[in-house]
Amino acid sequence: xxxxxxxxxxxxxxxxxxxxxxxxxxxxxxxxxxxxxxxxxxxxxxxxxxxxxxxxxxxxxxxxxxxxxxxxxxxxxxxxxxxxxxxxxxxxxxxxxxxxxxxxxxxxxxxxxxxxxxxxxxxxxxxxxxxxxxxxxxxxxxxxxxxxxxxxxxxxxxxxxxxxxxx
Amino acid sequence: xxxxxxxxxxxxxxxxxxxxxxxxxxxxxxxxxxxxxxxxxxxxxxxxxxxxxxxxxxxxxxxxxxxxxxxxxxxxxxxxxxxxxxxxxxxxxxxxxxxxxxxxxxxxxxxxxxxxxxxxxxxxxxxxxxxxxxxxxxxxxxxxxxxxxxxxxxxxxxxxxxxxxxxxxxxxxxxxxxxxxxxxxxxxxxx
Numbered sequence: 001x002x003x004x005x006x007x008x009x010x011x012x013x014x015x016x017x018x019x020x021x022x023x024x025x026x027x028x029x030x031x032x033x034x035x036x037x038x039x040x041x042x043x044x045x046x047x048x049x050x051x052x053x054x055x056x057x058x059x060x061x062x063x064x065x066x067x068x069x070x071x072x073x074x075x076x077x078x079x080x081x082x083x084x085x086x087x088x089x090x091x092x093x094x095x096x097x098x099x100x101x102x103x104x105x106x107x108x109x110x111x112x113x114x115x116x117x118x119x120x121x122x123x124x125x126x127x128x129x130x131x132x133x134x135x136x137x138x139x140x141x142x143x144x145x146x147x148x149x150x151x152x153x154x155x156x157x158x159x160x161x162x163x164x165x166x167x
Numbered sequence: 168x169x170x171x172x173x174x175x176x177x178x179x180x181x182x183x184x185x186x187x188x189x190x191x192x193x194x195x196x197x198x199x200x201x202x203x204x205x206x207x208x209x210x211x212x213x214x215x216x217x218x219x220x221x222x223x224x225x226x227x228x229x230x231x232x233x234x235x236x237x238x239x240x241x242x243x244x245x246x247x248x249x250x251x252x253x254x255x256x257x258x259x260x261x262x263x264x265x266x267x268x269x270x271x272x273x274x275x276x277x278x279x280x281x282x283x284x285x286x287x288x289x290x291x292x293x294x295x296x297x298x299x300x301x302x303x304x305x306x307x308x309x310x311x312x313x314x315x316x317x318x319x320x321x322x323x324x325x326x327x328x329x330x331x332x333x334x335x336x337x338x339x340x341x342x343x344x345x346x347x348x349x350x351x352x353x354x355x356x357x358x
Contacts, residue, residue, distance in 0.1 A: 013195075013310060014306055066306070148228075150232075151233070151235050151236055152235055152310070152313045152317055154235075154236060155235035155236055155239035155242075155309075156239075156309040157309075158243060159296065159312075159313070160305045160309045162246040163305050163309075164305070167246065
């Protein structure tokens, strides 16, 4: 695998769902909260990358991502900004779990580092984009649409989480 | 900006077309098709949307937010194999009751409507949850399934908005009656 195909793993639904939910949640909050979410998410990505460097093997990262997507989606559906600590914890957890869920498959260290860097930047860009687009949705029906999206994300994540944990 | 937002969401829910077996493209489309091919589910979902129009805000927009979540709870019960009696009867009853509510243009208190729709959502979710398969596409399938359900609600809302005009109101209420009759046919085993 090349660094590019490694980075492409971020496009898998398990990785995109928490990103979308967190982006919607951050976008629902104020401008200042948005930058804090991005910062904690970046910190989580770094911690995840360091954990991989220390050869943390087979963490239940996909389960954690689904759980985080379900929580963030529920909070978006509720439509009231949660406590900052909750949002920041979700951001940090999502970043770390995301990085752990896409370990680089590259044969050399330099390609692996490039893959992790690319994955992290792509995740940050996607989160920022969803957040900015959500902040732009100020009309009443647009805010309702965001809440409906949050509900759909939570429902999808809950169903898949149940499948993974029960069967 | 709204178009860009919609494009982004669509790109998020789409299954990436990797050449190898990271995830096959079938999951999302299969999930999308799953609720659409069960007429008993379709008519109940559309009826929820139509009833929402008669109930007006905030029920109109609360139902599409709450229904998928309660349905997911029902799905979890189905996946976990928790016994739930008379599921098919409950699904047929949902078409009868929701169809009647539309036909009568009923406007009960919000909590009564939420309780009714929530109870039926559990039956629908349970039935789908039992059929969900745990494979690499489970999430894409679930997302497709939830979006299709939401799209059926929106279809019902769009059709229900015809009730703003006298002739449209008659058509919507007539459709509600037809849904109730179909539900009765399912319950009696005629359909």
